[in-house]
Amino acid sequence: AQSVTQLGSHVSVSEGALVLLRCNYSSSVPPYLFWYVQYPNQGLQLLLKYTSAATLVKGINGFEAEFKKSETSFHLTKPSAHMSDAAEYFCAVSPTLGGFKTIFGAGTRLFVKA
Amino acid sequence: GAGVSQSPSNKVTEKGKDVELRCDPISGHTALYWYRQRLGQGLEFLIYFQGNSAPDKSGLPSDRFSAERTGESVSTLTIQRTQQEDSAVYLCASSLTPHGVTYEQYFGPGTRLTVT
Numbered sequence: 593a594q595s596v597t598q599l600g601s602h603v604s605v606s607e608g609a610l611v612l613l614r615c616n617y618s619s620s621v622p623p624y625l626f627w628y629v630q631y632p633n634q635g636l637q638l639l640l641k642y643t644s645a646a647t648l649v650k651g652i653n654g655f656e657a658e659f660k661k662s663e664t665s666f667h668l669t670k671p672s673a674h675m676s677d678a679a680e681y682f683c684a685v686s687p688t689l690g691g692f693k694t695i696f697g698a699g700t701r702l703f704v705k706a
Numbered sequence: 707g708a709g710v711s712q713s714p715s716n717k718v719t720e721k722g723k724d725v726e727l728r729c730d731p732i733s734g735h736t737a738l739y740w741y742r743q744r745l746g747q748g749l750e751f752l753i754y755f756q757g758n759s760a761p762d763k764s765g766l767p768s769d770r771f772s773a774e775r776t777g778e779s780v781s782t783l784t785i786q787r788t789q790q791e792d793s794a795v796y797l798c799a800s801s802l803t804p805h806g807v808t809y810e811q812y813f814g815p816g817t818r819l820t821v822t
Contacts, residue, residue, distance in 0.1 A: 697746040
């Protein structure tokens with residue numbers, strides 16, 4: 593069975609600092625991987641996705657994530673945090689060989705300090 | 707094109723009443739999900755529809771919850787005899803599943819349910 597683990601329910605960084613949100617997955621075969629963002633009082637939107645092409649994926653708002661098969665990880669990074677990045681971030685995994693259902697992580701809330 | 711729509715956007719109901727929440731997925735999307743998100747919490751999977759296959763109901767918290775979907779179109783989530791702990795935002799999402807693989811989900815704006 594597939595699963596997703598997001599390390600840290602809350603992450604706090606200073607404005608301008610590196611953002612690193614961790615996501616590890618469990619899957620018998622490399623899955624498709626996604627990061628979604630939910631800004632305060634808004635719906636979820638796709639930030640970026642990995643679908644077996646380039647392992648380094650660039651998304652919106654300067655975020656990127658790297659798929660590392662050996663570490664079963666898909667960590668989300670941004671070189672310099674902005675106040676507007678404060679949001680809830682969800683990692684998700686979809687199977688590539690049947691099964692269909694997407695599994696979401698528990699989410700990480702990012703706080704950005706001035 | 708049109709995104710996923712949900713109605714109503716807000717619903718206030720009295721404890722014990724039944725409610726129906728509606729989701730209109732993006733046209734052509736074969737997969738449809740319902741999630742519950744309590745205040746300050748993550749996504750709680752409720753039910754998943756994929757084409758004409760039997761739905762995955764493994765996330766429904768009790769038999770008061772049920773959902774239907776007509777073909778690959780509209781879905782309705784019904785909560786009977788609502789309880790205060792049912793208060794949450796109910797999110798619907800749809801996605802394409804070409805060749806049996808699920809791509810990204812497109813989320814609706816949600817229905818905020820308040821049970822008084």
